[in-house]
Amino acid sequence: MPAPDGIGDSGLVFFIALAAVTAAGWLTREDPASTRLDWNYQLGVIGGVMLLALLAYPLRKRLRSLRHLGSMKSWLRGHAILGLAGPTVILFHADFQLGAVNSNVALFSMLLVMASGLVGRYLYQKIHYKAHGTEITLQDLKDYLGTSKHDVAQAPFMSAEALVALQRFEQAELPQPAAQGARAWKILTLGFRKRLTQRAIDKLLWQDRVAHCESDGFGRIQAEALWNYERVLSRNYLEAVRVVAEYQIYLRIFALWHVIHIPLMVMLVITAVVHVVAVHLY
Ligand code: HEM
Known part of the structure; x- marks a missing residue:
């Protein structure tokens, strides 16, 4: 980033x-x-x-x-x-x-x-x-967000519930331009909300791994490795949402x-x- x-x-x-x-x-x-x-x-x-x-x-x-x-x-x-x-x-x-x-x-x-x-x-x-x-632009950051989102969605064995939670975070944090001004103060707690979501997603991913260990044919070590990989992907996605949301709001405050x-x-x-x-x- x-x-x-x-x-x-x-x-x-x-x-x-x-x-x-x-x-x-x-x-x-x-x-x-x-x-x-x-x-x-x-x-x-x-x-x-x-x-x-x-x-x-x-x-x-x-x-x-x-x-x-x-x-x-x-x-x-x-x-x-x-x-x-x-x-x-x-x-x-x-x-x-x-x-x-x-x-x-x-x-x-x-x-x-x-x-x-x-x-x-x-x-x-x-x-x-x-x-x-x-210098990189808002469009570059949005492209980075698009790539992170694509990586998560395409990851094999990704938990459907975690995916929904990730997309919900994006919808909540990236409002339409008209609503950005009213949400400016929320920037102060954006990092906190991201960390909370991150924790919830880690849990969802782990529950999904445990539930599907046998049906996916994984032992514990493989399941843990996959969990870590999925966590990295979801963290990248959440971080990309945070950066784009922050950039858009600061752009408006600067104007x-x-x-x-x-x-x-x-x-x-x-x-x-x-x-x-x-x-x-x-
Ligand atoms: C009495 C002192 C200062 C005066 C009279 C002044 C005046 C101005 C003016 C007339 C502009 C142009 C606004 C525009 O283009 O629309 C400006 C922009 C700016 N000034 Fe100052 N300024 C002062 C001090 C400072 C200081 C101390 C800093 C930073 C440490 C600073 C940072 C900036 C920045 C970041 C911009 C916006 C740049 C941009 O949008 O391209 N200014 N200032």
């Missing part, structure tokens, strides 16, 4: 380093000996430019003329780095303190968009799978996330412009 595309070791190191720098900034925020205050204005400009620069990613995504400029993955990585480092610089610019109302609104809008970005990154990695270096993220982003732009104008006017 392919694995989701995670943030990687370097991403984790970057994240931890940034968290450490932020914590250090927070702990020394009232230190009068700090030279940081001398750089406040410049830090605001640098952080602002970083936030503007991260908008290159949606541009790269949408503009055909930029298509030849690097992979989307690298651009998104750059976007995430700027999306975390930019707000960190702005926090230093604000010296980790609240100020005038317009500054506070801009600051919280930025933190909200950054937090939303982190959620988006989590959802993104749930629907970007890689197998042998190539919803886009709808929320863009207005937050617009709010950030407006509040940042108001802040910059207010700072220069008063």
Whole structure:
């Protein structure tokens, strides 16, 4: 089974380093000996430019003329780095303190968009799978499900009851697209339901093996070997159903996330412009 595309070791190191720098900034925020205050204005400009620069990613995504400029993955990585480092610089610019109302609104809008970005990154990695270096699609996962289902159905001596239970699990967990939104929360317990079904199927398979040992002409060792083989096939099927169900639901949540993220982003732009104008006017 392919694995989701995670943030990687370097991403984790970057994240931890940034968290450490932020914590250090927070702990020394009232230190009068700090030279940081001398750089406040410049830090605001640098952080602002970083936030503007991260908008290159949606541009790269949408503009055909930029298509030849690097992979989307690298651009998104750059976007995430700027999306975390930019707000960190702005926090230093604000010296980790609240100020005038317009500054506070801009600051919280930025933190909200950054937090939303982190959620988006989590959802993104749930629907970007890689197998042998190539990204795989929902259709690839559905094909894998079809193969696992076929393997189970074609297995000789497979218990009819276990087959029915497996198909019931698929019907229950793979709803029609219209019903997917309403079932989104069920994703939290999908793994648990899969394990319960797995246990029930193991039992059904074993009961079937014991009941048909003699008529199928198997000794105990052969029956156990066959049981293990059938368990592997049924586990593959259940896992394929889980992966497809999870992918479909995350796809819908991610689409919803886009709808929320863009207005937050617009709010950030407006509040940042108001802040910059207010700072220069008063
Ligand atoms: C203040 C900081 C941030 C701003 C202003 C910002 C802004 C944006 C914008 C405008 C988009 C494009 C939405 C679209 O194409 O429909 C986007 C997408 C995205 N951002 Fe951010 N973002 C920020 C921080 C972050 C952070 C910190 C991360 C991850 C660690 C992140 C991850 C993403 C992801 C995964 C997407 C969706 C990519 C896709 O659908 O192709 N963002 N962001």
